[in-house]
Amino acid sequence: MKISEIIPYVLTEELEKEFYFSQWEYSNRKICIVKIISDNGLIGWGEAYGPAPVVKECIDYIKQNIIGMNPLESDVIWSILFRRVHDYGRSGVFLSAISAIDVAIWDIKGKYHKLPVASLLGGSYREKIRPYATGLYFSDSKTLTQDLCDEAIGYVNDGFKSIKMKVGLNVDDDEKNVKAVRDAIGFDIELMIDANHAYSYDEALKLSKRLENIEIKWFEEPLSPEFYDQYSDFKAKSQIPVAAGECEYLRYGFQKLLDKNCIDFLQMDICSCGGLTEAKRITSLSSTKGVKVIPHTWGSGIAFFAAINFISNLEPIPGRLYQEDAYIEYDRTENKIRENVIKNNILMKDGYIKTNTLPGLGIDVDENYLNEIKI
Numbered sequence: 001m002k003i004s005e006i007i008p009y010v011l012t013e014e015l016e017k018e019f020y021f022s023q024w025e026y027s028n029r030k031i032c033i034v035k036i037i038s039d040n041g042l043i044g045w046g047e048a049y050g051p052a053p054v055v056k057e058c059i060d061y062i063k064q065n066i067i068g069m070n071p072l073e074s075d076v077i078w079s080i081l082f083r084r085v086h087d088y089g090r091s092g093v094f095l096s097a098i099s100a101i102d103v104a105i106w107d108i109k110g111k112y113h114k115l116p117v118a119s120l121l122g123g124s125y126r127e128k129i130r131p132y133a134t135g136l137y138f139s140d141s142k143t144l145t146q147d148l149c150d151e152a153i154g155y156v157n158d159g160f161k162s163i164k165m166k167v168g169l170n171v172d173d174d175e176k177n178v179k180a181v182r183d184a185i186g187f188d189i190e191l192m193i194d195a196n197h198a199y200s201y202d203e204a205l206k207l208s209k210r211l212e213n214i215e216i217k218w219f220e221e222p223l224s225p226e227f228y229d230q231y232s233d234f235k236a237k238s239q240i241p242v243a244a245g246e247c248e249y250l251r252y253g254f255q256k257l258l259d260k261n262c263i264d265f266l267q268m269d270i271c272s273c274g275g276l277t278e279a280k281r282i283t284s285l286s287s288t289k290g291v292k293v294i295p296h297t298w299g300s301g302i303a304f305f306a307a308i309n310f311i312s313n314l315e316p317i318p319g320r321l322y323q324e325d326a327y328i329e330y331d332r333t334e335n336k337i338r339e340n341v342i343k344n345n346i347l348m349k350d351g352y353i354k355t356n357t358l359p360g361l362g363i364d365v366d367e368n369y370l371n372e373i374k375i
């Protein structure tokens with residue numbers, strides 16, 4: 001089997017209603033996905049997390065290096081791609097490009113062996129995964145606090161047992177919004193907060209202190225990803241556990257986060273950290289420190305199913321008779337591409353999503369829809 005073609009696409013959809021987080025606003029969705037075709041007709045799909053048009057150029061730039069290679073040799077392919085961009089691609093868009101290709105290669109490997117990617121990664125430890133709802137973004141609504149409460153109650157009614165909300169406006173408003181949402185959903189539902197690195201060290205500590213008695217499961221990206229020492233100090237002082245990793249790359253980057261004891265939850269994005277191949281290596285590193293892995297998951301159903309397979313294979317640490325749930329991030333903001341690019345329905349039942357039992361990633365891409373919305 002040989003790789004004969006690698007085709008990146010940029011997909012785009014305008015949003016009906018724009019929303020924003022602590023850094024900028026979203027008015028449309030743009031996602032880079034990649035199709036890899038092998039000479040025996042098998043097709044693999046992958047996705048990149050990052051600025052889609054730029055990543056597409058990166059995929060076009062690096063793809064010639066692996067045309068003709070056997071997709072079963074995924075480690076070798078990964079290494080060849082990485083060595084070609086090593087001098088200027090140890091973080092950022094080139095790694096998103098490699099990640100997308102790597103995910104597609106794993107999809108082909110699974111289809112070739114007629115096994116789910118989770119099985120090829122070493123097997124599935126579980127039959128179901130607990131999704132947490134990502135939502136509760138900001139808007140310019142005059143009734144933002146009430147809107148957030150209503151949205152959160154909607155997720156509870158949908159069956160979610162865990163919800164993540166945005167913070168990062170300012171400490172006072174965040175405190176008011178988070179406490180209101182906690183009051184609205186009660187203490188039986190888990191609540192996480194995500195600042196997308198909007199805070200200084202002092203501000204983050206202040207907010208953590210003010211929220212420490214209302215059971216926040218984690219405080220995500222309180223600080224800028226460059227400030228490893230601040231993360232380390234913050235984690236030592238914050239009663240709320242710390243999560244980060246969506247802006248980190250490769251095992252070398254995550255080693256720094258782990259060695260400096262920066263985090264309680266490690267959140268690599270499979271579609272930018274270096275793909276499934278590198279995410280598995282990063283997980284080995286985190287297991288040496290007992291840090292839990294809950295990947296950052298964004299974008300389309302392709303990225304979602306890559307995460308489902310990966311999370312299925314996450315070793316339960318610590319082991320015990322009744323395992324705690326493994327989590328998957330399930331973005332609930334408006335994104336037609338997420339639901340429509342795959343024909344599969346992402347079914348949540350009783351607050352859980354079943355793991356994949358189909359070959360490869362387990363997805364069926366709707367190429368008619370893809371051709372309609374590609375740029």
Ligand SMILES: [Mg+2]
Binds near residue numbers: 194196220221246296
């Ligand atoms: Mg985040």
